[in-house]
Amino acid sequence: MERQHLPATNAMFHGERGTTINIHDGTFMQNNHPPPTVAAVHNCYNEKDGFTHLQAHVATSAFDSAQKVDAPKCHPNTREAVQDDIMNWILPTVMRIQWMLWLNGAAGAGKSAIARSIVALCLAQNIPIARFFFFRTDATRNTIEPVVATLVHQLIQQIPDLLPIITPKIQSDPLVFTKSLETQLRYLVFDPLRQLNSVSPLSVVVLLFDGVDECSGDDNQTNLIHLIADFLRSRELPIIAFFGSRAENQLKQIFQSYEVATNLQQLALDDHYLPDADIRLFLNDKFAQIKTTHPFKDHLDTNWPDPAHVQGIVDKSSGQFIYASVVINFLLSPRRNPGQQLEIIRGLRPTGNLTPFAQLDALYRHIFSRIEDIDRTSLILAWTIFSHWNLRPFIENCSIINDIPVLLADLSSVLVYEEDSIRFLHASLPDFLLDKTRSQGYFLDKRIWCTRISVYWFSKMSAGRPIVKLDIPSAFLQYAEGTAELRKHVLSFNCRQAGNPFALNDYLTALRKVDFGDDGELYRCQLNCTTRYIFDPETRTDSIHMSRFQKNHDISEILAQIESEKAAEARQRTEETRPASTAIDALDISRNGPATDADATSQHVKPRGRKRGASRDVDVEGTPRRSFRSRPQITPSTSSGEPTTAPGTSRQDQGRAKKRRR
Known part of the structure; x- marks a missing residue:
């Protein structure tokens, strides 16, 4: 069998203890590398040089970081007012009052x-x-140790004059x-x-601590903060x-606190410093x-970007530079079309x-x-984001x-709660919470939270609790979502609990949008009850709302x-209120047939006499006849239980009727 010849290949394998084996055109070459150098572990007990000992405990990234996550300096010609205020505090033209600034x-x-x-x-x-x-x-700068x-x-x-003062101290106390x-x-x-x-005499020395809230x-x-305030309370040193x-x-x-506030100047980055103008300047410079x-750049329109789109970014920033900065960094990517990137920002193109x-x-x-109680906090945020009502x-x-x-x-760093309302300091925060890919475990699912709030509210109403605003x-x-639990509570809801019948229109409009899987049966049931309530004369709904x-x-x-x-x-009331005499006449007619003209004439002839003790009126010949004496008409009883007579009945006839009843 003829041996197969494999093509020459180049490969590299790693041997033991740092050796590298290269294969080049069938030739094996072994290279021995020295073992990797292990960084020396600093030991405070063995360190004799004070300055070297000091350097081992320094967090370089805390004052001179090359990391991209660190914020750059302010964009040119922006934040000038606040910078002026701070520099005037550092170098006051009059006697210093505050030794600390926040x-x-x-x-x-x-x-x-x-x-x-x-x-x-x-x-x-x-x-x-x-x-x-x-x-x-x-990890090198999120703790207090360095x-x-x-x-x-x-x-x-x-x-430099501090070096001969400090290094001996470190050497004398390595720990x-x-x-x-x-x-x-x-x-x-x-x-x-103090010694120096x-x-x-020193002019001024500044100690700056940024991002204190990010210290673990x-x-x-x-x-x-408390310790720095204590050291500065004496005001004997030009240290701020x-x-x-x-x-x-x-x-x-x-x-x-009193100990700190008496020696503190506060500067709040709010609308006082007109941040929108600075953000707009920053955006215009970056777009240019x-x-x-x-x-x-050749793929961009001459009038790109639309000024309205720039204003949209300003509005979304809510006075905070981070949103505008993030948008610009996204557009600056050299591998993608800035015009398309801006469409992604505006939600017109999928992010992929x-x-x-x-x-x-x-x-x-x-x-x-x-956040310690994320469930109840999310409930508050859901109420605020998914409705226009205050809390x-x-x-x-x-x-x-x-x-x-x-x-x-x-x-507190992203929203403000005041007067029963929440004001977002970041307009982009609701966008974050409503996007599952961005917020992840903090995602507010609109359907789930609206269902939870609806169930809670209707359970209160079905239990008989009055609600002012339906x-x-x-x-x-x-x-x-049309869950079984929500359906149960809506079925138990009595529309007369609404307080304001006008709100029932919006309630039914909302109910019609919910899919309970019953082909609209629950909606029709509630519509029937509500219609009868609204068009009930006692409800007194005005014609405009009825229309x-x-x-x-x-x-x-x-x-x-x-x-x-x-x-x-x-019709039923008419049958119940028909006079009794009319019913009797109708019964006689049905028995004897229709009356003749002679009968009608004889009924108007004055009777000649009566037999005493007869149970009914009889003429002298003994022929019975009907008496047409006026008889009261009986109607349903009043609330007092006494029957009422028909209108037009005289008091004399009423008295005779009472005697007969007795």
Whole structure:
């Protein structure tokens, strides 16, 4: 058998202990590599050089990060007003009043970008500024441990005279970085600065802490602020502290405490600084850059983008730069057409595998992950998003929602609860919650939540609880799923509980949209009951609403049935109220036949006499005759139980009738 010759191939295999075996055209070559170098583990006990010991505890990314997730500085010509306010606080023209400043705002408002711009301005003016930018997903800078070492490293770099003061301290106490935050701040920051200031007076030193809310542990956040406030209370050193964070409850509490508030200036990134104008400027500059430099610029229309689309992005940003920034980053992708990318942003084109809002979604998911009672919080958000009603009716009728401020406390950076209403600080947040691929475990399924709210509301009504506004549950019912539980409660609903009959029109319109799998039987049943109630004269529904009701719902057969029932009742009443004498005459006529003219004449002849004691009137010949004495007509009894006489009956005849009854 002839041996088959395999084609020459090139391949590489990995041998043991780092060896590599290459096969090239049938030739084997073995390369031996040195074992990988294992990074030396820092040991505080063995370190003799204080500065080297310090560097081992520094979080470089906390002050000089190359990561893309970090916010850049402010876009040129934007946020100028707030930057001016901060720099005027750092370099006051009069005597300093506050030694601490808190820049706060909604998530994604641009606080970190402003902080980085302040750092650049300070460094440009040779103002020493040691900073620490916390970031929740970076393990090297989301804890309190590396804060002091990172600050000290920067202070030594910017104020070299601190080096001979601080390094001996570290050498004499190698375990200093394992001690409490208070001890580290006093021993390595404030005492050295005090010592240096006594020899060579300092102008101003800035300690900047950004993203304090992203430091792990609420206690660590508040403890940092409390300690810095304690050290600055004496105001003997030219050291000031800048804090930037979201206005979360634990931070508002510490900043509003007497010990801190008396030495604090607050700056809130709100509409006072006209953020929409800055966002629009940022967008216009970036769109101009795309039209000039993008590889697919030739595929864009001359008038792209439409000014209305730019305004739509501004509106969606709600004063927060993060939304506009995310949109621009998505459009800047050099591998895709910016025009098509913008259509994806506007919802006109499917996203496919793209994730245009990945950065924003990560922020939202992080915020929602901190909610303790996600079910009841989602119920409140569903009520707000799926209806136009404020929360007051919900609070009054829903016993499980009695602590809304507590439930929404963890969402203070993305929404505001005031006057029984929720105001979203991010207009894009509802979009996030209604998109399952983005919100994932925090997705608000409209059908499920509207069903839950409808079931709860109708269960209250079917139990006999009065409801002031039927149009409230109607707002949710139209999107609900026709479950057996919902059907049971709707069947038990009495339309007379509506309070306002005008709301029944919208209720039935909503009910007609729900598929209970009964071919509309439940709707027709409720329509029949409601029609009879609305067109009942006692309901007193005005003609305008009755006309509207008839226009929206086909009730012609029901109205015809009502008229037929009224006619039948009228005939029955006529039979019941017919006079008794008329019935007797009709009976005599049926027995003796129709009366003749002679009979009619004889009935008007005056009787000549009567036999005494006869049971009925008899003429002298003994021929019986009928008496035509006036007889009262009996009608149904009144509410007092006494019968009533027919109209026109004299009082004398009424008296005779009473005697006969006795």
